[in-house]
Amino acid sequence: IADVWSCGVTLYVMLVGAYPFEDPEEPKNFRKTIHRILNVQYSIPDYVHISPECQHLISRIFVADPAKRISIPEIRNHEWFLKNLPTDLMEDNETNNQYEEPDQPTQSVEDIMQIIAEATIPAAGTQTLNPYLTGSLDIDDDMDDDLDTDPDLDIDSSGEIVYAM
Template sequence: DFGFGNFYKSGEPLTTWCGSPPYAAPEVFEGQQYEGPQLDIWSMGVVLYVLVCGALPFDGPTLPILRQRVLEGRFRIPYFMSEECEHLIRRMLVLDPSKRLTIAQIKEHKWMLVEVPAQRPILYPPGQENEPSIGEYNEQVLRLMHSLGIDQQKTLENKSYNHFAAIYYLLVERLKSHRSSFPVEQRLDARQRRPSTIAEQTVAKVRS
């Protein structure tokens, strides 16, 4: 990837197209001169979004459509993203390069200063079945993955722990944590919810 890089000196704008289109900043798509660090902040914002959400903030079937979406600067914020993380990403994915956060500001952002547990919690006990089944949480997670453009069938088609399954289990845990923060009487009984044809069709395809 260094073959697509460029040398940068402060005060000397660049014009080279660098990076993959989904990670490119608006000023690159518009063919404008740009400051290297400001461009990198945008790309880092895209990477952070992908790490948190498992999908690109800007995507499209063709380059013109992708370009239009990047220039509009609008993207979805999933329900499981924290307010601090959303604030950081929105301050990085700013159309005006001069208004984006700097590296120093990112390092001091509240989301970056959150204490991380020394040991990762065990999400699933040893020996627990990895194959998802339709249930209260699974149904909503499959809907969310569908809205993000993630193939649900690849998530359930085998018991291997691929990146589809990783996204699925992370979303399940996030949803469980979100649900547990509400009083029991406010939770919607599974039998009262509208059935998910997306989830049912996915499992039917896998089992067939």
């Protein structure tokens, strides 16, 4: 189960394409990142256009005191969450005309796929996750050979592999 804070981080990453508490100047400075998390120091870059309703929701999610943070039921009733929400997904299937936009057409699968394709292209000046995602999870037939020939894996020939933490 994810908590509201982690959902907020996920939402921010989806909208901005970067982590909310990472210092853009020093993205690998984890002490600075932890400091920024503890002090709830984040900002939405000027080049990212997010509606005021969405900005309000994010500001209610990123609250240091969990007791004061917005709850899941409150999120489900938030203006940004309800905007263009299909009626069959609304709680108890109750329609809420306050948030409907009748002239707003439903998106086709092609439109959605185009948006996803565009979202995978990083915005100018942003850090991407690509350097961290370059490894492969494919297991090949040569894996046994690699295990047999790598002297660092079993230095004392005990049969145990010990990883440094």
